[in-house]
Amino acid sequence: MTAPLHAGPSPVGGGPAVSLATVRTLPRQPQVPKASRLTDNERAVLHRAARGDTYAVIARDLGLAEKSVGKIAFRMARKLGAHNITNAVHLAHELRIFTERPGCGDRAAYLRHLRRQEPACWRCLAANAAHEAERRAARKASKVHAA
The missing domain is CATH 1.10.10.10 (Winged helix-like DNA-binding domain superfamily/Winged helix DNA-binding domain)
Incomplete structure (x- = not known):
């Protein structure tokens, strides 16, 4: 574990501690996106x-x-x-x-995105929305038939 940076005299008496201002070096170069x-x-x-x-x-x-x-x-x-x-x-x-993995576009692919803890692509989101709509319609139909 590293010790936090302190401003002021060094706690061990070896001279002044490093401040945040002296830690900063040259300004960062803008990062070019890897893609x-x-x-x-x-x-x-x-x-x-x-x-x-x-x-x-x-x-x-x-x-x-x-x-x-x-x-x-x-x-x-x-x-x-x-x-x-x-x-x-x-x-x-x-x-x-x-934008998407091979095999995307169905409910199973949407669940794979979730397991990988990554954002789902638009095709998988649409497939999941369609799946949820079908489930709601089936529940609604079963309530109508039960009554």
Whole structure:
């Protein structure tokens, strides 16, 4: 655990403590969004990897060598701060580079979003709303038949 910064004399007597003003260094450079740094080839490889395609399939579709696809994936993962291509796909979803995951658009996908503790995409939200409307209509119909 780190000790909090104090203003004033050092509690151990070794000189003045560091104040918050002296901790600040050069002004921060504006952060460029990670998604905007990806090239078109990197985006294409990322989207195809998210679909589950192998490097060989991606290379055939894009007209590249398989080794080139591996290098593109490595550069893309490094730009996103990922450890590998799988982690890069996960981070791309968290950074909202993809608006939705493969297989989105039904109630089960909405529940997967909830389990992952991530915001649901618009297709999953719409599917969940339709599911809830059907449940309300079924409850209402059962009350009418019971009466």
